[in-house]
Amino acid sequence: MHEIKSAGLKGLGVFAKTFIPRGTRIFSEAPLLAISPGQNAGDIYSASRSLSSDDRRRFLGLSTHVTNELKIMRWSQAVWYTLTHTLSSLFRREKGIGAMSWPNPKEHVTIISIFRNNAFNLGASSAFQQAVFPKISRINHSCVPNAQGNFHDELGRFNIHATRDIETGEELTLNYLQELGAAREVRQERLMSGYGFSCECTACDMSSSKGRDSEKRRVKMHEELAKYVEEVAGGSVQSSEAELEAVQRFIRLLEGERIAGRELSSLYLEAAKLNEGHGKLKEALHCAERGLEIDRDCLGIDHPLYQNSLKAVDDLRRLQ
Ligand SMILES: [Zn+2]
Structure with a gap:
């Protein structure tokens, strides 16, 4: 269904080998290297040292981009890690427990830089905070992506779904940026830095x-x-009518951009709740069903978030 090949100046990219209909789970991948909430750069480096040689080669083959400012910060983290681990290793050797293992600051900086450049944020509800998926990392960015990745905790895999129909030969793309609706200049600055x-x-x-x-x-x-x-901060917007109007405007703008995925389904589900609050049950059901349809496409029916959306729709159907 897909292949990894040259994407010109962008390096490698992932391309559709066949027509991929909207909602298809294109592929999924388990994390190669992951950190849980509360873990830091030292934990990333420690985890990287237990990778198999094959996995290590795959990890080191990923792209990296480091600004000077980040380089300085990462070198100081690496030196600190080396110092503390060398001391504890020396101490353990003195006590007769374990052999010396020397961390390498240069390797530390490389590992952290690759991790930070390629890791996906998996969200607060996930067991992992951030993780690297080597094949998924080959999917390039677009501000109008045709695919989205979502982590499935129970499967322990990051699933890539087509958020719209993808033509044969078309490149698969994801949105790397967190913020929606940023102007071109802002997006370019964030992508460059x-x-x-x-x-x-x-x-x-x-x-x-x-x-x-x-x-x-x-x-x-x-x-x-x-x-x-x-307006919300200033207290001039209080009515949920105004909130609903704002949510609907964002929906129209995202749809105008052909951006689908969780951002859009969340807006629809929010609009459903607001409509329900106003007693507009028909509109509420329509919004919830649209949110469910988008969740089916970007998450798949086995995802717990899809099941939540399905429950919201069922509850509204009962109220009609
Ligand atoms: Zn762009």
């Missing part, structure tokens, strides 16, 4: 009318979000 590349997706291409229209919509979405947050 975080990953070391500038995006050339259709939403970033200002030479086309498609790119310019997309930019207008995103700037508008960003302005509306900022205005809404300001």
Whole structure:
């Protein structure tokens, strides 16, 4: 269904070998290296030292981008790790427990840089906070992605789903950025400082009318979000009518951009709750069903979050 091959200046990329319908689980992968909430750079390095030689080679083959500022911070973390682990190792040898094992600060910096550059945030509800998936890391970024990854805790795997139909030969893309609706300049700055590349997706291409229209919509979405947050903070927006209106506007803007996935389903499910609060049960059910459909596409029916959405729809159906 898919293959890894050259994506030009971007390096490697993942491409559809056949037509992939929306909602398809394209592939899934178990984490190669992961940290739990509360763990730090030292834990990442320690975990990396127990990788098999094959897994280590796969990990070291991933891309890395480090700014000077980050390099300085990571070297200080590496030196600290080396110092504390060398001391504890010496102490253990003195006591006759264990052999000396020398951490390597240069290797420490490389491991942490690759991890930070490639790790996915798995969300607060997951057993892992961040994890690296070597094959998924080959999927390049787009500000208008055609796929989304979500971690399935029970399966222990990160599943990649098509959020819209993907044509044969089309490159699979994910959104690397957390914030939705940021203007092109902001996205480019974050991608350059975080990953070391500038995006050339259709939403970033200002030479086309498609790119310019997309930019207008995103700037508008960003302005509306900022205005809404300001109004809420200032206490001028209290009614849930206004909240519903804001949620609906974001839905329209995301759909205008053809952005699907969890962000959109969450908005629909929020709109369902607000409609229900106003006694608009028909509208509430319509929004919840749309949210469920999007969750089915981006999560799959075996995902616990899909099951939550299904329950919300069932509850609303009973109320009709
Ligand atoms: Zn872009």
